[in-house]
Amino acid sequence: MPLQYGLHEMSIAAAVLDAVRAETRLHGGARATRAGLRIGELSGVEPESLRFCLESLVAGDDLEPLAFDIETRPWTRRCLDCGAEFRVVEYNTACSGCGSAHTEAAGGDEMELSYLELEEPGCASRSNEKS
């Protein structure tokens, strides 16, 4: 079932938590304590609004306590003449290196789970590594 929320960031936040659950399952059901997110300037997602929605959804959920680390990624383009990747400032899409107008979209629409901080496994599994 798609989650039915009016606020856009709420449905994105629900998708983030689904992604966290799927990844922790892939890691043997380890508990996640912190999730890193990469949100691009052009993703259409407002980071502070997303944080608010994530914290509201996590409160009282089995994922609690889970902290979020949201990294904002800049809008970038790549120059087709000199190859440089540059940040678009003030909507200026010309290459900041050589001035060429011949550029293509590069980054800025990221919406990714970039890392999970997982709790260390218990003593039992750690004893194998002892010297």
Added chain:
Amino acid sequence: MRVPLERKVLNENDRIAAGLRERFQRGGVFCLNLISSPGSGKTALLERTLEGFDASRRMAVLTGDIQTDNDARRLARFGFPVRQITTGGACHLDARMVERALEGWRVEELEILFLENVGNLVCPTSYDLGEEARAVLLSVTEGEDKPLKYPATFHHADLMVLNKIDLLPYVPFQAALACENARRVQPEIEILEVSCTSGQGLDGWRAWLEARL
């Protein structure tokens, strides 16, 4: 222990969208995702489009709204298959809703599948629906600055349709400035100026569509 990942938040939506895109490509179906604020004229544009097509053409529409099937009823009059997707609160269509709504249709036989998204200039942007092209409608009563206020939406569009140009004599709207703003966020964007009321510019829109088939 920190585990580095590169997992797209909407990877489930993207997976379904990729499946849809492959189906459309295999069948040679041109799928167009129409996005705009509420009331910019998505349904009006589709009405004028379907009205102009011969009944032998293979066109279909999925139209998304939070509530009501008004748009589907407006569009069904032209004899082409139309289905309403009522999202019941969600502010956008997602790939799963499209996949479900297509059940029972022989999609591969279509020439064009139009997806009218929920009226909203923000939320639909993040959701790939498997479309081949994305069009954003902007009407002249909304202000020239909308591409700069909603850069993500315009950045991801292939085409901007500037609608309601019949109203230009009555509103202080500089079409050239709106186009310039759209090009600032998306230098490759194509732009068409139309009026669904007077019909001005609709030949150009039809030609744009036919060129994609």
